[in-house]
Amino acid sequence: MKVDKIDIAILRVLDGIRGSFEYAWSKKIIEKLPYKAEVVKKRLLKLNKLKMIEIKNYEKEVGCKILQKGLDILAIWNFKKHGIIKYILTKIGEGKESVIYSAISPSNEYLILKFHRYYAAEFEKIKKSLAFSAIKLRGEELRIEDYKIDIPKAKAQVEFYTMKKLWEKGFKVPKPIDLDRHVVSMEMIYDFPGIPSKLLKDVILEDPKMMKEEIVNEYLNIVEKGQIVHGDFSEFNVMVKQNGNFFIIDWPQAVPTTYELAEELKKKDLENILNFFKKKYNV
Template identity: 30%
Template sequence: MAQVFRAAHMVRELEHEDIRVLTGIELGMRRFEFVPMDQISYYARIPKSETEYRLNKLHKSGILQRNSQLGYVGYQLISESYDVLALNALTQQKVIIAVGDLIGRGKESDVYIAKLPTGKECALKIHRIGQTSFRQIRKLRNYIQKRRHISWLYVSRLSAESEFEALKKIEPLKVNSPIPYGQNRHMVVMSLIEGTEISTVPELADPEEVLNKILHQIEIIYEKGDIIHCDLGEFNLLVTLEEDVQIIDWPQWESTDHPNARSYLERDLTNINVFFRKNYGVEFDQEKYLEHLLQL
């Protein structure tokens, strides 16, 4: 059984006190790598005897890591227990009511079909940032540089929060971007994404037109949304059968007033130009277009 399905099952099976204990560990992990039981009891607002019972139960179920080599017994959330907390919150908030099949997997996220309370299908994107990915994600490094220790669960949460914020800013621009429905911890709920990665499309019927559509979206998002993607390339550009374009994966975005805005924008444009030149012999005047955007 996939981890997220096991987590969804546990959401239905766990008691309210179990969720409070998991939340207590989450709060304690701001200060401790492994949270002592007395701190968990304090954060969960549950007596120590009850906390101990719940911790043993959760540990036996395999969703907690326990360490007794620290001079005390400490507990730490793992990715599955974080899934439980996020899914519990999203269902309690009536953002989603069910999780279905895996429909996409990348280096830093998994995407599942989910269902809204209306019965409509949507996408549930679960950010899973590991140590290797973290080294490459400049924005997340900047967020946490002053913290003494860092949980990869927290880094994944930052990634999801950043993407959700970007999607909310982009949605009113009507540029065929996913509609954001909700976010909790490392999970983002959005409308289903249509299309295929442009890197895997065998042949475009009109590559120049597709390139123009991409540049048009970049311009609208830059001018009206004040957003730069900062990680744009052929792996996060989707193309439909009708050759409509959708830009996805926004956790690394920056504002257009960022001190390094020019270099981020230039890198995005370079990636697009290189891809189209290499695969289709089509390109645009990058320097001219860059100056055009910067003057908007």
């Protein structure tokens, strides 16, 4: 069962309303759309069946809420509409913080789609990040409380704009392609078509001492010239190609060097990567 522009229009209305109301009355949704009431009601049932929205029956009204799958579909629809992706290939990773899919662009390039997620324990951590402070400031101007800030969207903004800044300065990060809501599209780093390169933790290095020096130097240059601290740097966040080239990934918790705890985070980042090389290679 595929979605079309009517379904997308309904999802967009629900997405726009969700900042003010957990559930939107079906009557309110109908008022905002140029379709007959019966058409909208049938589509709401369809979207509920597809688990893109949740319908809740009240005494005199029907309430509707957009779900994670609905938000994902909106982002995918926009990426296709704007010529970023042709289609999605497969899921290649999933955790508490994000879900990763591979995709193909209209020019047949391999891409990564990173769908940022929210879980309660992460809230305090994300409050330190680059975009969050700006979003929070804007929220204060609009008198929006912390709990109303869209955390997955904030994380995606942090990651996209951090990577964009660093990539444009020539640092070793994947090229960011586009941003939509809570989803970042970026180039895939790979050795074999459609299969992402391995993480540092999973490769056997021929010259670990040289690789350690190159990675540490790149990190320090990012701090000094890029004015960014990764904030969660480790062997889990470096991809290594078979030719020895490497890329630093996962930037949603990045902070500017002006952040009050930036120096502390920098020391922890360096300790993490140096401890890895010491334990695995004794260098």
